[in-house]
Amino acid sequence: MEPVIELVSTGDEVLTGLIVDTNAGWLSQRLLEQGWQVRRRFTVGDDRSDLVELFEQRSHLADLVIVNGGLGPTSDDISAEAMAAAAGIPLELNEHWLAVMQEKYSNRNRQMPRSNVKQAMLPQGAELIDNPVGTACGFAVRLNRAIFIFTPGVPSELKTMMEQEIIPRLATWFGQRGASEVRRFFLFGLSESGLSDRLDSQDWPAGITLGYRASLPTIEVKLIAEQASPEALAQAERQLLAEVGTHLLARDELDFRRSLGPLLDMQPLTVFEEASGGRLTDTISTITAEFEGHYLSGLPDEARDLGEWLQRSARGPALAIGAEGPQGVPVALLTAEHCQVQTLKVHFRDPLARRKLLAVAALDMLRRHLSRQPVMVDYDILPCSERLTLPC
The missing domain is CATH 3.40.980.10 (MoaB/Mog-like domain)
Structure with missing residues (x-):
């Protein structure tokens, strides 16, 4: 017992x-x-x-x-x-x-x-x-x-x-017990309630339980294997990632260097930001030294204006987080092919939480691009009011 x-x-x-x-x-x-x-x-x-x-x-x-x-x-x-x-x-x-x-x-x-x-x-x-x-x-x-x-x-x-x-x-x-194995997955852009709705109704392999922990800017999902077979744990991981894998930011621990470092080391990056208050530059500085950061005031607060400004100001790859406007905060990613911009509404009042979310949203756009995933997606916690793609 x-x-x-x-x-x-x-x-x-x-x-x-x-x-x-x-x-x-x-x-x-x-x-x-x-x-x-x-x-x-x-x-x-x-x-x-x-x-x-x-x-x-x-x-x-x-x-x-x-x-x-x-x-x-x-x-x-x-x-x-x-x-x-x-x-x-x-x-x-x-x-x-x-x-x-x-x-x-x-x-x-x-x-x-x-x-x-x-x-x-x-x-x-x-x-x-x-x-x-x-x-x-x-x-x-x-x-x-x-x-x-x-x-x-x-x-x-x-x-x-x-x-x-x-x-x-x-x-x-x-009595000696078989050690439990816990696999941790850090997801970005999903709400805890929305994630629970998607996962709790599913049938999971025997011996597998799920755990959740919300800690901005991510939600941690744990697969807890208590006396479950390795095959059951592998099946549970495949099942989880099939449902929410495109939102996976990191495994085991939220270490941006470990999860994004190899991607960011591929080529130098230029960063411009305003509404995120320097948070994006600070975060990237813990990942790689091969970037150029600019914390500016007066950046555009509309998607098209920010995209066109970024095309004039950088050659790519580049990220820009504009000023907050009536529709939200535009976040842009410039690559050799095009400039993609989405305007995100941030409903959190705490200034630090807002900056964290915007910074990670920009990093997530870059992660998706370098991982060959769709760059602009629906985030439960950051509703999008506008998306556009500008050709280079």
């Missing part, structure tokens, strides 16, 4: 957004790669009563709860204390870990501060989990149905402990 796994992230800085919780995302992905899928995630501040209440509640509903953070030497690090209170047991000094910490300080020719003793105070009967990197040991405690594993919040320490200490324990407790 599939274990119910939950994650708890602690700390006021995480709860208020002062620190971005990258640990929870990494943990979810790493566990999935091992064949275990996280069911729920929680974030709690440095409040003892909130932690005690959450630990007691989840102990009846989960098989495994991984708690991240709150194991430091300061007064706001209260994860061990809260766990002891939830379980109705005292804290006790772990002499072994105290000696380990003292040795770590001695090896650095430093005296261990008194406050570090707190990191060796563990709930009575807890199983110590070694931390070869830092001074905060992890530990495991069983309460009711659940096993609680406590880990430090420092990412490098968490990752080392997961690989060396925790994943082997999970295999013992819950």
Whole structure:
């Protein structure tokens, strides 16, 4: 039976957004790669009563709860204390870990501060989990149905402990599972709801599930293969790309250098932009040095005017993003054969989101041209009000 796994992230800085919780995302992905899928995630501040209440509640509903953070030497690090209170047991000094910490300080020719003793105070009967990197040991405690594993919040320490200490324990407790395989596809121009309508109604091979994540300027689609055959995963990928493959911007990770670099290295590029606020130039600079960028004011705001201006100003290949006009923002691609222009309506109010979308729309036109695909297509998130092709 599939274990119910939950994650708890602690700390006021995480709860208020002062620190971005990258640990929870990494943990979810790493566990999935091992064949275990996280069911729920929680974030709690440095409040003892909130932690005690959450630990007691989840102990009846989960098989495994991984708690991240709150194991430091300061007064706001209260994860061990809260766990002891939830379980109705005292804290006790772990002499072994105290000696380990003292040795770590001695090896650095430093005296261990008194406050570090707190990191060796563990709930009575807890199983110590070694931390070869830092001074905060992890530990495991069983309460009711659940096993609680406590880990430090420092990412490098968490990752080392997961690989060396925790994943082997999970295999013992819950049985070795076949690792899940996840293939990631970054699509541009489609809305999350529209994509869901196109994909969710289809029959997918056994053992394959789909996941979505919208993050401007793209939508990430994941094919998650849990105990599925390689043939089933290959079939699912063919099925996905047959439906939305022309919108595929990148695989595995959104790395423009990796996905567009080989195409842009084929020939030097000239770039002109206004409404995108320099975003196109900035993005291309991370891909190739073989281009000439111009961030200008006063570019045309109508499709034909921008196309004719670009033909006079460059020999090609060239991209231009004009000014915003009543019909939207014209985006043009000049090649040796012709100049293609489409006027796109950007409905997002956030200036950075608008610039990102326009920059990637221009890059997508170039990608399509170099990949021998239709250059001007319907984008769900960027309605087109006008298209035209000007002969060279």
